[in-house]
Amino acid sequence: MLDVGAHIEKYAPQNRNKDNFQLTTEQERFDLFAQVVDSINNDGEGLAEISYHDPSGKVIDTLYWHDEIGHLRDVAGLVTKFDYAAYFSLLVVGLYLLRIFAVIGEWPIKPKWAQANLFAAGVLVVTAAAVFIIGPKAVFYWLHEVAFPSGAPWFFYYQDSLMSTAMKAPDLFGGIAAQWFGLTLLVYIVWIYSVGYLAKQKIKSSGKIIHN
Template sequence: MRPFSPNMIGLYRFLWVWLTLLLALWFGWHLLAQFDFLYPVWHDYAGISQNIDKYAPLNHYRHDFELTDRETRFALFHGIVEAIHNHGQGLKELVYQTRNGTVSLLRHSEIVHLQDVANLIDFVNHLALVLGTVWLVITLLIWSKLSAMKREKRIKQSFTRRKDSLLNLTIGLALSIGGILLIGAQKVFYQLHIWVFPANHQWFFYYEHSLMSTMMKAPDLFAMIAITLLILGLAFFVIIQLAINALLSTR
């Protein structure tokens, strides 16, 4: 099939929509990371503070974390965010002060898990560069074809069709979200961890065994981040689509 046939243009547009959404989510992730994924908000208003008060005293390996103030908890979470976006560097240095001295926040198994998270983020960042290159090629192909169609047939078309893009995203997201709800969000969350992380590395932590899990109220925090990320990603998608249509649409 010729690269500029009508069917291929439809395929290019389909791929463009989903590549744009993936890249928009990637942009959204890194933007949220600059604000520590809104952790201070979740700490104060989503039950994380209460979770720490309840489970930190029960921790088998670390003590007195429930006595730390908000600023200490925010600083520790910020340290985790910085570390996982910097190849895992700095995880061992995260500490908090108690009446008995300095205590390391993370146990060895938690450091190993967060290092796995850092490795995953590094992989996704490299993948985003590849997808960004593919996105640029597809963008140029669509623009080139529409420009040629304009010269040959004197037609006017937008680079992307908003209704088609919206329908495409709505169907795809509805099927994805519906599938997650049908299977169960927790089951999906656990299965993804099984697929993504090394089989011999621990990724599930009880609150009584892990301050990391306690201070994140896992997996609740991840659900709140995912919802925020999806909203932000869709906003970026709309902005990118409007900008591309304004810059590259045939006139």
């Protein structure tokens, strides 16, 4: 949908650090992207060894130069921190489920889903409005300045970076964000209806309600 292939054909020949990436096949590019993702999810291991090939399978060059490798290792560190945040979130969810369904003196909970939905929608609307008022580009740059070590390079022109070229950054991140939003919305809906249904069953079986 982002027409990354045409983007590569335009900018790869202009790259001042790496040659002939435009000779790679579409499947090779998919494989390279998968290798980069695997590396980022393993603390950046192997980034410097990833190589790209011509259609005959001959190695052309390693994929990234040192500044790109350094940036992606910073990204890997950030991903690890988000993993810890996810584990903490799962713990909170587990404790919440325990509070709803554990039998301690027989107190079932009736969650106030309308308030929860209104709060979630409000956060989404305010966040989206802030991004569009400030400007997506300005927010993107600010997040990089905050998230990554001071002085560490994170901005790369397409003519200097196969990382930016092959990903068509930052356009790709918009597509990823849209997918995350869709998945999050689906999980949220399933969560609400599943927990709501189970809570109702528990309430019916006990005949006692404590509002939460």
